Amino acid sequence: MADNAPAKGVPVPQRVRVHHLRQAKERREPLTMLTAYDAVCARIFDEAGIDLLLVGDSIGDNMLGHPSTIPVTVDEMVVAARAVASAARRAFVVADLPFGSYEASPAQCHATAVRMIKEGLAHAVKFEGGAHLTGHVELCTRSGIPVFGHLGFTPQSENMLGGKRVQGRGNVAAEKLVSDAKALQDAGAVAVVLEMVPAPVAARVTEVLEIPTIGIGAGPDVDGQVLVWTDMAGMGSWSPRFAKQFGNLGAELYAATRRYSSAVRERQFPGPEHTYES
């Protein structure tokens, strides 16, 4: 039996599917989303009832030691997506298309999205950008691949945007954000992530769209929230202002590691209970 197969007698939870996203919006039930990059964490988040797992290209700066998401490759994303999708029994798994793997044309975007679904076993893909990518969204959607849009601060463009900065400030920028969101919806996107956007602008986009908005640094008036899991759990030395730490896992891991290394150095581990005598 696969390690993640349900134990006998334990009901398999109903999978979150694409139509549940709009349903949640209609019922005003907030969607919960967290990033996940491996099977260990994906299983915990899934069992804890997170609706959507995002295999984010934030794997670059949160797991792989890169300064940003930009160096992340499609091959790295496929491996991570497959691990997450294999572990998640209920959550809907969304995989990011990394920088340079989709922008050039709808055909390039489609080819990368197919890899995420076919090899990565994700249920949907996400990519960054607005109205100029409607052809990309349409082609994926027509091919049966649900697409999440990503507007506001788009980390893959941080060199153009001048760093991690709030987007959509001022009337012109706010209107552009609303029209980009509508264009993505009209092209077939099933949800839109809004990152680092003033709360009133995110609220307006949420009101205008029929598909759900998922906010990160976009205030409370959106249809769901997403956080990078290491920020949520207190794993890093730094986290953005918009991210609340709901735990202190970094300190706990440090303490466990110190206890382990002391026990080895003081020859207290392994004890008789961890030793095979024959």
Ligand code: KIV
């Ligand atoms: O890669 C990621 O983690 C993301 C979130 C910031 C939404 O795209």
